Amino acid sequence: MTSRACRQVAMLACDSSPCGESGRQLLARLAPRPDLGSVLTELCPHHPVPGDIVEISGPGGSGKTQLLMECVAAALSCDSTSAVVLLDTDRHVRMPRLLQLLQRHLPSAAAARSAASRLELLTATSSQQARVALEALLARLEEHAGVLLLAVDSLSAFYWSDRHALGRVGERADAWYRQLGQQLVRLAGRGRLVVVATRHSLSAGATGWHHMGAEWSAAVTRSVCLRPQQGAVEATLRMVARTEVAAPPPPSLWKRRFVITDEGVRWLEVLADNE
């Protein structure tokens, strides 16, 4: 067998599209997206738009995953065709709970189940697996533009394992997570979807350091910080509105408390709103 024939045998069935995108792909990418924000109004007063990145951070047990599942349920409910991808590294997401949240938005159990069928769950057991999954998603999004929301739970599940594997030099771990942040930013921008990601507090106290780095912090348009307090959870939202003006406006602050019930997140009073 000639070497050319060997290479042909070794090739899998592949897409024979040339460089660039087809007219169908272009139309799919530029098509108007469903309005995600109308059902996320409780989370933030100005709803996220495609391209936005929402980060939910807080200590263990503060409700980050519950809040993320509310976002997933809202995204699956707002339209009958949009898809949601959930990258699960923490294994705290439970499908029966998601179905329960969907039934709150939708008129019947059958509708909730139909909405759940549009959720693709990617379970990663390592940092590399998660990042390869994000690259695969980026490659698919360029062909199929139906994903409305990418939920990541969480960004910090493998941090200490990565830190140990990458050696004592912190810069290599910093670079790894900087690249992860860049992947998510590319997905939000090129995929025209909303990214909602949870992040554990890895350092004690309000040091301001986190492992995703300054570049990621600058890319996040809505930052929700959770703090358990007196039987409820205090959520502080900092929001940077997208604008074409070179100098971005100062971030706005919004504080609200919530409790987690059997029916889902129940929002309590607004504590501060300086918009």
Place this chain on the structure above:
Amino acid sequence: MHQYLKNKECPLLSEDVLAELKNNGIKTVLAFLSRDSEALIHACSLTYQEVVSVKKVLFAKYSALPCSATDLLDQPSVAPLASGCDRVDGLLGGGLPAGDLVELCGPSAVGKTQLCLAWAAAALLAGARVLVADAKCEFSVARCRRLLRRRGRSAQECDRLLERLQYAQVFSMQELLALLEAVRSRRRLHAGLRLLVVDSLAALAAPLLASPGFIGFGLLTDVGTTLKSVAAECRLTALVTNDLVQSEPGGGERPALGLAWLHVPHHRLLLSRETSTAPGPLAQPPRAGPRRTATLAKSISAPCGTSADFLVTGAGVEEAPTAQKRSAPED
């Protein structure tokens, strides 16, 4: 962590192609996948279609496993594992939930191992298998046998049930990881495994946490990830015990093993024990020891802050009498 490109990944990645990619700084699977296909054809002698084919092979091999939500919803449910103490089981919604990692946290001699024994006996009585990774040599199989006998099983039945209990002594985090990987990779051999006990994780991990290079935190994260993967894939409960430490001088207590571990378990029960040994007003069985309390400090599915009192007796773990059940006053 960094998977390097090798010829065995795909026949198209010949030694020449790998050398060309290496010369252009592309050595790992992730580096290859993150480059545009157009850029890769300039970095090596592969054609565009060959690059796309290699990418598909690498995605299939190294990406996260995709799953449909409805497939998970259609999985048959596994009943929670009850210890026999309804109040403690009620904190977790009826017992130890399958697929979850549960942590028992408390000071020494508060009853963590006794609770593990009670759940292990319950699992054996239900016809399931149990795997115990014992780091402190405190998990008494003899005590487990006595619990089975107290449930009305004959000596021969107890011996038959105990054949389904696999006991392993582990003395390092690496040994524990190897044991967990063996369970994960040889699931057929461990069919019917319902409970995996690690007693205690603090004993294994604490000596490493001060080591340089974050080896302790790294191994702890690996163990947590593997425990949750094994629990989910094998539909069992992973039950670990942990100590309590002082959070700061004059401050309260918190679970040991630091912030790296705090967010890992799905459920956390904090155990405490009353310090007074004087007989109180509530009737208690003789030789029951002090009253103990389990408080649900963290849960992904149940309301936190609820607590239940229990006693450790010869029959295992029993409910402690409530305030209504008072002993009759002596005349």
